[in-house]
Amino acid sequence: MDKDLRDMHERLVDHMDGVSVDEEKQAVSSLIAADPVWAKAWEDLKETRTAILHFGLRQKVALIHEEMKNERSTVKTGNYRRMIRPFLSVAAIFIFLVAGYYFYRFYTISPEKVFSSNYVTYDQGTLRGTEDHPSAVEQAFQKKDHVAVLLLMAGSASSSPKDKFLAGISCLELKNYAGAKTYFKDIIGDKQGNGLFKDEAEYYLALASIATKEYGPALSILKKIRDEKQHPYHQEVTDKLIQDVKMLSWK
Amino acid sequence: MHVVRKFPDAEIVSNLRTGDLMDDSIRSLYRDHFDKLTRYILANNGSQQDAEDIFQETIVSFIELVKKDKFRGESSIGTFLYSMNRHAWLNELKRKGRALLREEKFEMNMDRGEADKLQQMAYGEEKQEIARLVASLGDTCKKILLLFYYEERTMKEILDATDYDNEQVVRNKKYKCLKQLEQMLNEKPELKQTLKNLLHG
16 A cells, blocks of 8 residues: 555656656546545645745745845945035045145244234334333334334343333344343233233233244243233234144144 | 846746746846835834835745736736735734734725735745745755756756766655655645645635
8 A cells, every 4th residue: 555655656746747758647647637545645746846836936035135135235325425425525625625725834834924924013102101201212112223222221220011021022123032032021020010011021922932933832822812801912812823833833 | 247137017927927037037026116115014114124024925926926827917016016015014914913904994995806816915924834844854855856846957957966876866865855845744734725825826
């Protein structure tokens, strides 16, 4: 019986696989049509093949699904890149221009340029507390005789903060930066002077320090002035000036 | 460079039926319909993973319908896939016990012909179980059976693709594997109806 069943199964498999000769095909077809046992075995066999075909198709679709997921993510990335490319170009140009500007500034900046673009010749008319009888130093300053101012100061045992300040400015006019710094530091450190001309001295000391390439002290004075909104030179100390001094310090 | 091929509906149906350019045709279905069908699932409480799973089920069922000549092109492939996708998602929602009223209305309003065709989409769980059963065969058995029945390779080609000595050994192995799978399926009577449905439609 087992052998009969095995024979039946083998014949059915050959029949399904299409390897039977014509005569056998007809014989098996007749048996399937006539015998319920053969018909059931034939149906089971076809269902088994259907399961294989279904599995094969699922596998194929799953493989293509993975492939398409990769393709879609590549396309999405490509689309995203295409979308942002114009913005990237504009950003690149902008960065290039900004970098170029700073590059140009860095290589062309000098202490002399920074000093001259921020130095304003002191206007004597703005002097605070101008007296009816101006001192000899003041009179010489009014005549813009800066050499006379310094000679008068050299011959004087003691002088007012105003005279010292004018002497400092005269030094700057004569490009004697070291001398100017001495006068301005004197005013800043003078406890007796009641703070007269201290604010002005700070600003001009910073400029004199730039001219003598002492960028560290110059920067700390400029930052102090920048932080003090009430400082009379607060408006003069711009971000650009501080940036320029920083650049000078990097050179 | 990979060339992206786009096929008109009629050519896709013809290719799926005959098996020619099968892979390219499936890719074309993905490119043309995946986004729209995915959007539907995402808009109806589904996740991206749900959308991908349902889409795969839809494509498999669609190809099986086409092979059985059950898709005659009364509607476009896009419309048909959309209906199948919705139906599959409805089944999934019901299975998960959160069917939406709106979806039930859709099912009630569906015409009989469409419902019959969509019946192909039913038994989703059972189909997966059938696939799992085949997958549980040994690698050699799976390879031989798939090469012979799915890829329709000759015994000579299968011999070249395996380590066996001659065609008769391959033939014997194939017979044993087929018998083994048949026994495994017979031990799962709950899968019978799905197999009959897949076989006869």
